[in-house]
Amino acid sequence: MMTEGNSLERRVSSSPDAADDHLHSWRLVIVIGTLCLGAFLYGLDANIIGAAIPRITTDFKSLPAVAWYGASYLLTVTAFQPLFGNLYKFFNAKVVYLASLFIFETGSIVCASARSSDVLIFGRALLGFGASGLLQGALAIIGCVVPLEKVPLFQGIVIAGVGISVCVGPIIGGALTQNVPAGFCALVVVFFFVPLAEGFAKNTKALPLRQKLFRMDPVGTVLFLGLVCCLLLALTWGGQQYAWDSSQVIGLCVGFGVLLLCFCTWDWKQGDMALIPLRVLGKRSVGMGAIILFAYGVVMYVYGYYLPMFFQTVQGATATESGVRYIAMMVPQIVTLALTGAIVSRWGYYVPYMISGGIIASVGSGLLTTISPATPAAQWSAYLVLTGIGVGMASQLPYTALQVVLDASDIATGNAIAVFSSQLGGSVADALHRIASTRALPRYTSAVTLEHVLGAGAGGLSQLSSSPAVLEALRYAYNDAIRDVFILGLACTCLTVLPSCAMEWLNIALESQRRKQLRESDGAERVQPQEETGVNTAYMGPSNSLKQHE
Structure with missing residues (x-):
């Protein structure tokens, strides 16, 4: 039976830090800048479609297909996350990232x-498939090109690229209908400047x-794709294309339950060879981090969609003005x-920053539920700044925790779980916000039907009636509906907050230093025998080593 010390020795010897593949100076700047560009494109495609839909529906004259323009992307970008986790686990990170970026740009083309809705929906689905590997790939490459103690810094910089896309997406969405040149620029830079390093555990890539x-567990992959598709289709169709008690929606819910049971059973039987090994998901920091990222996925989708709507419908701002006002949340979050x-x-x-960020974001979110048409600009701006600071402080740190608590061969799987959780939160929020937002709209007046209000959209409210009272x-009514979503x-x-408190209290700088010490001692004489020392002290694991330090 392998001891804890030997297991951690294996983790360190096969970790990205074990080889001198780190980049420095201008090469590192170019690679990180390129990963930021990839993260920007990843977030932009999720946020740009809302602003482009009016033009698309006018050109294609296919209103029933509108829901699929966003759903096709969300479906594939969410469902294929675990598959790309396995690809990054068993194949070279650089090659997989280039492939996903190429697929992404092909979808853009x-x-x-x-020239038709069907082709556009197919392109959006292809975009989502390629995007499934972009954020995971960025996290994987960062782990390859920088030492462990610098991972949080560069993860924060790259994930800020997603935040920038959320900020500018509503502003430039009507103008930008493709991003092929920028994407192919990123592809070329990654090809030439990222080292062809194994990055994660070499034993999995040498098979x-x-x-x-x-x-790669093809059976588990098919089951997982099926259950995610059933869930997201039920949430997309329910209350929109079909009633919640319709046979179509009920059938999808039943299918989701059956496939979930089959997947869990299969995953348990497969053990370490499962698509999502339970020993990885069962680690405290991984499970708690998944809950945290799911929650922040909901939060960022809700505010990214409904704050601009509040500015347009309740305050009468234009689409561009609403995007500018939304910067009050996104700039503090990015910084x-x-x-x-x-x-x-x-x-x-x-x-500590995960806990503090959750508390600050909760206070800001609570204050946002009090806004009304009469709320002064200085007041709602302060609420946005407070919420942005809290979300920015905590939302990227679950990714950092994975680098500390997981074996090198499991980091790709952990990244897949983390990105999937965040993406699933946004996909679920896409359905839940529609339910919450329609409850209050009929409350104030019967002069205009709910269908007319929803059909007019955020920018067409003033055209529904000539009566100031209406x-x-x-x-x-819109203000109440938006507050329900908030x-x-x-x-x-x-x-x-509670899952953040349950995270393992570890120090990434001490962990990095300890791994370096183990590599140095390992190069000279491996690890001292237990017969001589009584206990293997070369590496006592994160928790024990931290207690010893304290």
């Missing part, structure tokens, strides 16, 4: 050249191709992301 494909990453890289402890009633955001920010 299909969307840009589409024969046939054995790699077998270990705090990078700043927190730098502080954690310097100090080492990350859990328009005022509609503004208050309660969902408040619940999710509060949900992050």
Whole structure:
């Protein structure tokens, strides 16, 4: 039976830090900048479609297909996360990232050249498939090109690229209909500047191709794709295309339950060869981190969609003005992301910032539930800044925790679980917000039907009636509907606090230093025999070593 010390020795010897593949100076700047560009494109495609839909529906004259423009992307980008986790586990990170970026840009070309709704939906699905590997790939490459103690800093910088895309997406969405040049620029830079390093555990990448494909758990992958598709289709169709009690939606819910049971049974039987090994998901920091990222996925989707809507419908701002006002949340979030990453890289402890960020975000989210048409600009701006600081402080740190608590061969799987959880939160929020937002709209006036209000959209509210009293009633109805959705955001920010407290209290700087010491001693004389020392003290594991330090 392998001892804890030997297991951790294996982790260190096969970790990305074990080989001198780290980049420095201008090469590192170019690679990190390129990963930021990839993360920006990843987030932009998820946020740009909302602003482009009016033009698309006018050109294609296919209103029933509108829901699929966003759903096709969300479906594939969510469902294929575990598959890309296995690809990064068994194949070279650089090669997989280039492949996913190429697929992503191919989808961009299909969307840009589409002449029908069906082709556009296919292109969006292809985009989502390629995007499944972009954020995971960025996290994987960061682990290859920088030492462990600097991972939080560069993760914060790259994830800030997603935040920037959320910020500018509503502003430039009507103008940008494709991003092929920027994407192919990123592809070329990664090809030339990222080293062709194994990155994660070499023992998984050295297997024969046939054995790699077998270990990627094709049965589990198919079951997982099926259950995610059933869940997201039920949430997309329910209350929109079909009633919640319709046979189609009920059938999808039953299918989701059956496939989930089959997947869990199969996953348990497969053990370490499962698509999502239970020993990885069962680690405290992985499971708690998944809950935290799911909650923040809901929060960022809710605010990214409904704050611009509040500015347009309740306050009468234009689409561009609403995007500019939304910057009050996103700029503090982006700055705090990078700043927190730098502080954690310097100090080492990350859990205090997860707890503090969750509390600050909860306070800001609670204040946002009080806004109304009469709320002064200085007041709602302060609420946005507070919420942005809290979300930025905590939302990237679960990714950092994976680098500390997981074996090198499991980091790719951990990244897949983390990105999937965040993406699933956004996909579920896409369905829940529609349910919450339609409850209050009929409350104030019967002069305009709910169908007309929803059909007019956020920018067409003033065209529904010439009566100032009716328009005022509609503004208050929208305000109540949006506040109902903001309660969902408040619940999710509060949900992050307890799992953050349950995270393992570790220090990434001490962990990095200890791994370096073990590599140095390992190069000279491996690990001292237990007969001589009574206990293997070369590496006592994160928890024991931290207690010894304290």
